Amino acid sequence: MAAVPATLVLFLYITLASGYTLMREDEDSNEIIWPSEYHFKGEKLNFQSGLKESFEIWYNGDLNRSRADFNDGTVRKFYYGDTGYAYVIHPVTTEEVTNEEVCIGRSVEDEQLDFLPDVSELTYTGQNMFIYDKNVDIWTSTDQVEAKLLRETTLYVYKTDSGVDIPVQLVTKTYNMDLGELLGHTITNFFDFSDTVTEEEVSVDDVDECEEFWLGQDFQKDLRFLHPDIASELDLAFDLYTNHHNKIYNDQEHQIRKRIFEKNWRMVEDHNRKNAGFRVKLNDFSDKTDDELRYLTGTFLSTHEYPDMIPFPHTLAEVDELAEELPESFDLRIEGAITPVKNQGHCGSCWAFCTTAAVEGALARVNGERLLDLSEQSLVDCAWGFDNMGCNGGTLDGAMKYVLTHGIPTEEEYGLYEANDGFCKIQNMSTTYQIRGFSRVTPRNPNALKVALNKYGPVTVAIHASQLMKHYASGLFYDFSCDDTGPNHGVTIVGYGVRDGEDYWIVKNSWGEVWGEDGYILMSAKNNNCFVLDSPYYLIA
Numbered sequence: 001m002a003a004v005p006a007t008l009v010l011f012l013y014i015t016l017a018s019g020y021t022l023m024r025e026d027e028d029s030n031e032i033i034w035p036s037e038y039h040f041k042g043e044k045l046n047f048q049s050g051l052k053e054s055f056e057i058w059y060n061g062d063l064n065r066s067r068a069d070f071n072d073g074t075v076r077k078f079y080y081g082d083t084g085y086a087y088v089i090h091p092v093t094t095e096e097v098t099n100e101e102v103c104i105g106r107s108v109e110d111e112q113l114d115f116l117p118d119v120s121e122l123t124y125t126g127q128n129m130f131i132y133d134k135n136v137d138i139w140t141s142t143d144q145v146e147a148k149l150l151r152e153t154t155l156y157v158y159k160t161d162s163g164v165d166i167p168v169q170l171v172t173k174t175y176n177m178d179l180g181e182l183l184g185h186t187i188t189n190f191f192d193f194s195d196t197v198t199e200e201e202v203s204v205d206d207v208d209e210c211e212e213f214w215l216g217q218d219f220q221k222d223l224r225f226l227h228p229d230i231a232s233e234l235d236l237a238f239d240l241y242t243n244h245h246n247k248i249y250n251d252q253e254h255q256i257r258k259r260i261f262e263k264n265w266r267m268v269e270d271h272n273r274k275n276a277g278f279r280v281k282l283n284d285f286s287d288k289t290d291d292e293l294r295y296l297t298g299t300f301l302s303t304h305e306y307p308d309m310i311p312f313p314h315t316l317a318e319v320d321e322l323a324e325e326l327p328e329s330f331d332l333r334i335e336g337a338i339t340p341v342k343n344q345g346h347c348g349s350c351w352a353f354c355t356t357a358a359v360e361g362a363l364a365r366v367n368g369e370r371l372l373d374l375s376e377q378s379l380v381d382c383a384w385g386f387d388n389m390g391c392n393g394g395t396l397d398g399a400m401k402y403v404l405t406h407g408i409p410t411e412e413e414y415g416l417y418e419a420n421d422g423f424c425k426i427q428n429m430s431t432t433y434q435i436r437g438f439s440r441v442t443p444r445n446p447n448a449l450k451v452a453l454n455k456y457g458p459v460t461v462a463i464h465a466s467q468l469m470k471h472y473a474s475g476l477f478y479d480f481s482c483d484d485t486g487p488n489h490g491v492t493i494v495g496y497g498v499r500d501g502e503d504y505w506i507v508k509n510s511w512g513e514v515w516g517e518d519g520y521i522l523m524s525a526k527n528n529n530c531f532v533l534d535s536p537y538y539l540i541a
Helices: 006-017 219-225 231-244 251-272 292-296 316-323 350-366 376-382 396-406 446-456 480-484 526-531
Strands: 037-046 051-060 065-070 075-080 085-092 100-107 123-130 134-144 149-159 165-176 181-194 278-280 437-440 459-463 472-477 489-499 502-508 520-524 537-540
Touching: 051 251, 085 219, 100 219, 219 231, 231 251, 251 278, 316 446, 350 376, 350 396, 350 459, 350 489, 350 537, 376 396, 396 437, 396 459, 396 537, 446 459, 446 489, 446 537, 459 526, 480 526, 489 520, 520 526
Parallel strands: 472 520
Antiparallel strands: 037 051, 037 181, 051 065, 065 075, 075 085, 085 100, 123 134, 134 149, 149 165, 165 181, 278 472, 437 537, 459 489, 459 537, 489 502, 502 520
């Protein structure tokens, strides 16, 4: 059987777009018959996320085995229907090894996977003229997958002389029927067909070298075995995800959340393949939309400066001179000046958390490293007169001005953080901790920020928290997409360092210890990454 050139796929797409359709004379008897043995190369394009993934698939019905490779064979998956096992070969990088291939295997109930589309619900709708005197059959379906969601599927195939069908392109679109909004749009192209698959091509070289694996023990490790392009594995991955994070949804919401999860899973896989210097992972945020996660980013910039804010006391020349004496790396956590990472929950109070972290650190440096657990809830409840709006967001300098004016109590006395707006109880406190002032570090000056960290303690900054940052796992974070946005999230810088010749900031977040590197993110210091140098403030205790 001759291969289908990739150029035919492009020609087909242009031809189909013209809408020129023919009808077969034998329409009533037409049906799709997939080959019992096949090899294809292909690519899947997701127009909503902008992601493209290459794949290569093999299937041999007589051997009862199949195989799928993704991204030029970086990940290879084998399905043995004859033994009831599946195997995955993928690269692993640790402190000891780099990109070392490992094989893991697990028992599966299903036979080997047939990767070609399910055609049971498709209806023949006509033909399009194709190059080289070939006609392409068009099969479509329209399904209401949920109460307000409509999915359109279009499959293009051509019939060979032997009577089997060869897929050329699969198009799926998902619409919100109420809004007329396109929610999903993918195109899968198939090419380079061959009807011969050898046993060697669908077999692992040495299955005895593969490690036995059981799903359900560690969610992040489970994902090594699964892939979002395989429907059964997507279902399994989402079930494992909801169990891991103790999430329960009704049937309709389950499907909605699964689609969001799939999009983020693909984003995570796509990014980590780039070796961009940092890694991302699925987490508790991964089945929520950006709009739903706006509560994580509740910081905005002030429209004015407070007249009693103390000017930064060092000229540019003094900053450069002082910087020459600073250590190459510095970490306030080692000094014992930083409290454990906290979690702001479903409240846009990051501005309050970074402020309390800065006050805690500044006070610890002047009282013999005695750490205080100060109350974020008091700021949420009481700082409304200082450009702050509780769980709807706030400003960094406004929060500091409030602490300068009224002080801040401990969480033990004020009460536990509630992640909601509440009644202010500051007048009932027996003790509030005071600061002597606050100042803004010279913006966009890395040396000035290092001087402030060494001399005065933690520094609060407003950064842009992007979708990638919400899924940050480890490494030196740098996101080009921040350039077209603006600051939206308050965090606390507690130190700096150098890794492989690249400077970075040690940043304390307020999304809990399970996010990032134990609640921290290492932000690359180059090019004012995500506005980290635009609005730094520190406190004077």
